[in-house]
Amino acid sequence: MRDTFIGVLTELAPQHPELLFLTADLGFGVLNNFVARFPRQCLNVGVAEQNMSGLAAGLALEGHSVFTYSIGNFPTLRCLEQIRNDICYHGANVKIVCIGGGMSYGPVGFSHHATEDLAIMRSLPGMEVIAPCDLWETAEATRYLLTHNGPAYLRLDKSTAPATVLPGEAFQPGRIRVVRRGSDVTLAATGGILAEALLAADALAELGTECRVLSVHTIKPLDAETLAAAARETGGIISIEEHAVDGGLGGAIAESLMEAGALPGFFARVGLRNTFSSVIGSQNYLRKVYSLDCAAILRTVTSKLGIAAGVAS
Amino acid sequence: MNVHAIGDTQSLARRIRIHALRMTCEGGGAHIGAIFSCADILAVLYGDTLNVDPAEPENPARDRFVLSKGHAGGGLYAVLAERGFFSVEKLLTHYQDGTDLSGHVSHKLPGIEVSTGALGHGLSIVAGMAYAGKLRGAGHRVFCLLSDGECDEGSTWEAALFAAHHGLTNLVAIVDYNRIQGIAPVSEVLELEPFVDKWTAFGWAVREVDGHDHEALRAAFEHLPFAAGKPSCLIAHTTKGKGVSFMENTVLWHYRVPRGAEFDAAFAELEGKP
Numbered sequence: 386m387r388d389t390f391i392g393v394l395t396e397l398a399p400q401h402p403e404l405l406f407l408t409a410d411l412g413f414g415v416l417n418n419f420v421a422r423f424p425r426q427c428l429n430v431g432v433a434e435q436n437m438s439g440l441a442a443g444l445a446l447e448g449h450s451v452f453t454y455s456i457g458n459f460p461t462l463r464c465l466e467q468i469r470n471d472i473c474y475h476g477a478n479v480k481i482v483c484i485g486g487g488m489s490y491g492p493v494g495f496s497h498h499a500t501e502d503l504a505i506m507r508s509l510p511g512m513e514v515i516a517p518c519d520l521w522e523t524a525e526a527t528r529y530l531l532t533h534n535g536p537a538y539l540r541l542d543k544s545t546a547p548a549t550v551l552p553g554e555a556f557q558p559g560r561i562r563v564v565r566r567g568s569d570v571t572l573a574a575t576g577g578i579l580a581e582a583l584l585a586a587d588a589l590a591e592l593g594t595e596c597r598v599l600s601v602h603t604i605k606p607l608d609a610e611t612l613a614a615a616a617r618e619t620g621g622i623i624s625i626e627e628h629a630v631d632g633g634l635g636g637a638i639a640e641s642l643m644e645a646g647a648l649p650g651f652f653a654r655v656g657l658r659n660t661f662s663s664v665i666g667s668q669n670y671l672r673k674v675y676s677l678d679c680a681a682i683l684r685t686v687t688s689k690l691g692i693a694a695g696v697a698s
Numbered sequence: 699m700n701v702h703a704i705g706d707t708q709s710l711a712r713r714i715r716i717h718a719l720r721m722t723c724e725g726g727g728a729h730i731g732a733i734f735s736c737a738d739i740l741a742v743l744y745g746d747t748l749n750v751d752p753a754e755p756e757n758p759a760r761d762r763f764v765l766s767k768g769h770a771g772g773g774l775y776a777v778l779a780e781r782g783f784f785s786v787e788k789l790l791t792h793y794q795d796g797t798d799l800s801g802h803v804s805h806k807l808p809g810i811e812v813s814t815g816a817l818g819h820g821l822s823i824v825a826g827m828a829y830a831g832k833l834r835g836a837g838h839r840v841f842c843l844l845s846d847g848e849c850d851e852g853s854t855w856e857a858a859l860f861a862a863h864h865g866l867t868n869l870v871a872i873v874d875y876n877r878i879q880g881i882a883p884v885s886e887v888l889e890l891e892p893f894v895d896k897w898t899a900f901g902w903a904v905r906e907v908d909g910h911d912h913e914a915l916r917a918a919f920e921h922l923p924f925a926a927g928k929p930s931c932l933i934a935h936t937t938k939g940k941g942v943s944f945m946e947n948t949v950l951w952h953y954r955v956p957r958g959a960e961f962d963a964a965f966a967e968l969e970g971k972p
Contacts, residue, residue: 425833431863436822436856443826446812467853470816471823475805 386523386541386577387484391415393527394452398423401531405444409434409455411484434459438467438479445477450531456485457497461506461538473509473536480530481506482539486516486576487627488662488671489543498662499540503575504632506538507605513537514605515558518546518579522602525556533558542627544577544668549600559603561611567595570686571615571649574625575601575634578677582625585682594690607637613647621651623685627677630656651689655682707912710780711741715941716968717776717789723961725793727801731939731951733773735876736843738910739934743841744777747919752782755808761838762827764811766820767845767874771803774810783809818851820844821871825861828869828929839922841870847879850888855900862901867923870930871902874909876938878949894933902931909934942967 395418398404406427408416420427430437434455441451453460460481461468472479483499490497507514515530515537517523523541530537549564564579565586572582579600586596597619599611615622622642624635635654642649657675664674672678714737722730744750748761765774772792779786784807791797798806802815811827814820824842831838848854861869875893877884884890897904903925907914915934924930938952939945942964945956956964 428829430860431856433856433860435818435853436825436860439819439822439853439857440826440829440860442812443823443828444830445826446823447827447830449830466816467819467822470813471819474813 386517386520386543386545387415389520389523390482390527390539390541391419393524394531395419395422397528397531398426401450402426403448403450404452404531405449406452407437407441407454409437409453409459411455411459434464435467438464439471441479442467442471442475442477445472445479446475449478451479452482453479454482454484457483457490457499458502461499461502465505468536469509473511476511476535478534478536480537480539482541484541486540486542487578488668491666491668491671494665495661495663500627500657500662501629502538502540503604503626503628503634504636507637508632509536511536512605513558513603514540515603516540516542516576517602518574518576518600519548520545521548521550522556522600526558526602529556529558540576542577544580546577546580546583546600549583559606559608561608562600562602563597563611564600565596565598567597568619569594569596570690571597571599571619571622572625572682573599573601573612573615573622573634573638575604576627578625578627578672581672581677581679581682584679585686588679588683589686594686601634604634604637607641609641609645612638612641613645616642616647616649619649621689622649623653623655623682623689625655625677625682627672628656630654630658653685653689655685707741707745707916710745710777711738711912712968713780714741714773714776716965717779717786718772719956719961719964719968721772721776721789721792723956724790726955727772727793728953728955729769729772729801730954730956731878731945731948732767732845732874732876733770734940734942734945735909735936735938736767736770736874737773737941738912739843739872739874739915740773740777742912742915742919744781746916748841749838750781750809752809755783759836759838762811762824762840764814764820764824764840764842765803766814766842766848767817768802768814771799771801774803775799775807778807778809781809783807817845817848818853821854821857821861824869825857825866828861828866829864831868832864832866839868839870841872843872843874845879846873846875846877846884846890849873849890850879858897858900858902861929865927866929867927870922870932872932872934874936875933876936878938878947878952880952882949897931897933901928903928904931904933906933906935909936910940
């Protein structure tokens with residue numbers, strides 16, 4: 386996703402002379418081409434994320450379209466007040482880009498895992514929040530953000546789901562993509578972990594259970610309509626995110642459905658539950674350890690369908 | 699500029715203090731001591747130095763000013779009203795329900811670039827503005843007024859490093875060095891000395907000035923940047939609460955609201971001055 390994002394920026398930078406790319410001293414190797422071609426449009430501000438975010442606000446208020454870039458929590462939690470006060474309150478045209486969403490940087494340790502970022506970023510007024518599931522969504526989201534005026538957060542993942550884009554499909558910001566059709570249960574995922582939802586849907590199809598799989602690439606603004614339709618048209622909804630269940634995708638979906646009065650037959654959240662990702666291992670290993678993988682989704686679905694069947698009978 | 703239209707800067711500083719006294723008394727706002735300590739700096743900047751025009755508050759060629767010590771918002775509102783950015787009557791809505799004049803400075807008002815209030819934010823924002831100005835070869839300057847207390851914030855020094863590294867000669871940081879922060883003297887909380895050496899070591903061209911001496915302030919601002927290739931830092935030695943004898947150099951008047959006899963006494967002192 387990172388390389389796709391940088392690739393699109395490199396391709397479109399000449400059309401956006403107002404674009405300024407700020408990195409907090411990260412991106413060794415991957416930024417070389419961009420830096421070499423557009424030296425006036427990028428700036429390594431050093432390991433200083435608070436300054437980077439305040440600078441970004443000042444540059445944006447002077448007419449620049451600014452991207453801030455770093456790993457994990459560094460471009461978000463480290464400088465949250467600058468994002469809130471300097472960027473969001475002024476509606477500054479700043480895009481905050483995190484590479485290493487969720488537990489992408491698995492073996493590096495919990496400091497580099499972004500597992501509360503979606504909840505925190507989506508609570509900020511005026512902030513759009515996007516977490517693509519695959520390379521196509523990444524490229525399209527990047528194109529969108531280059532033309533969007535205002536604060537936004539782009540969470541990029543090391544993993545990527547297999548391509549599900551249809552021929553001629555147009556990316557619609559704020560609109561959930563239905564990447565698999567079904568009416569027994571809805572699996573709503575955000576980010577690369579959508580791959581696990583697709584695997585679970587394949588396995589459930591073998592058992593005769595057809596899943597509707599949703600790619601919720603835009604968490605804010607959230608597509609209430611598609612979610613309400615899923616609540617009405619399928620047996621229940623399970624949210625899947627490489628993130629804490631508190632306030633993230635699952636929380637957002639629950640809020641949306643409750644307010645719309647569209648109560649699903651059942652609802653469950655797959656995500657981190659009041660825990661740090663302190664175990665060491667690859668992203669896939671950690672998904673298994675923390676019950677976010679395909680097997681965990683299958684357990685949740687069968688358990689919920691069992692409960693639902695019990696109530697019905 | 700425009701000094702002749704608005705009277706001399708001494709008179710302007712006195713009016714800033716009187717407005718701020720009324721605003722904090724009637725609204726119940728705090729920070730009168732912090733406003734008084736920078737009233738002369740604001741008067742010289744807005745009465746003499748800054749190229750700003752109330753008729754065109756967003757003119758791209760204007761000098762930018764950011765009050766990083768946002769708690770002195772009353773002082774900035776007062777000087778902007780005196781310069782005609784909005785009406786003087788509006789000042790008395792300060793702190794009232796539904797006003798645009800929050801205690802900490804708000805960009806809802808014409809002439810105010812950014813809202814501040816959380817300390818340690820301003821210098822990064824102006825560094826961004828100054829960098830943008832350099833990129834497009836613009837001739838305007840970017841000024842930032844900081845408190846000494848916010849030099850406790852690491853983010854202030856992140857910005858200081860950046861501004862020097864990029865040779866932001868169009869950037870001017872003024873530190874209102876009254877040596878009293880929120881609840882105690884700077885020397886008891888976190889010593890900043892040797893303060894000039896710190897800014898110098900960070901790559902800034904530094905000058906010191908009596909922050910209440912208008913001629914000295916004016917002279918300093920006439921020689922910007924202080925050195926080739928460097929951002930400029932003016933350490934303004936000031937007295938917290940300056941202008942009202944019983945408020946001067948006390949921790950008390952960072953937060954205390956002047957009311958009743960205290961208001962009357964302060965008002966009399968300010969009115970009695972030339």
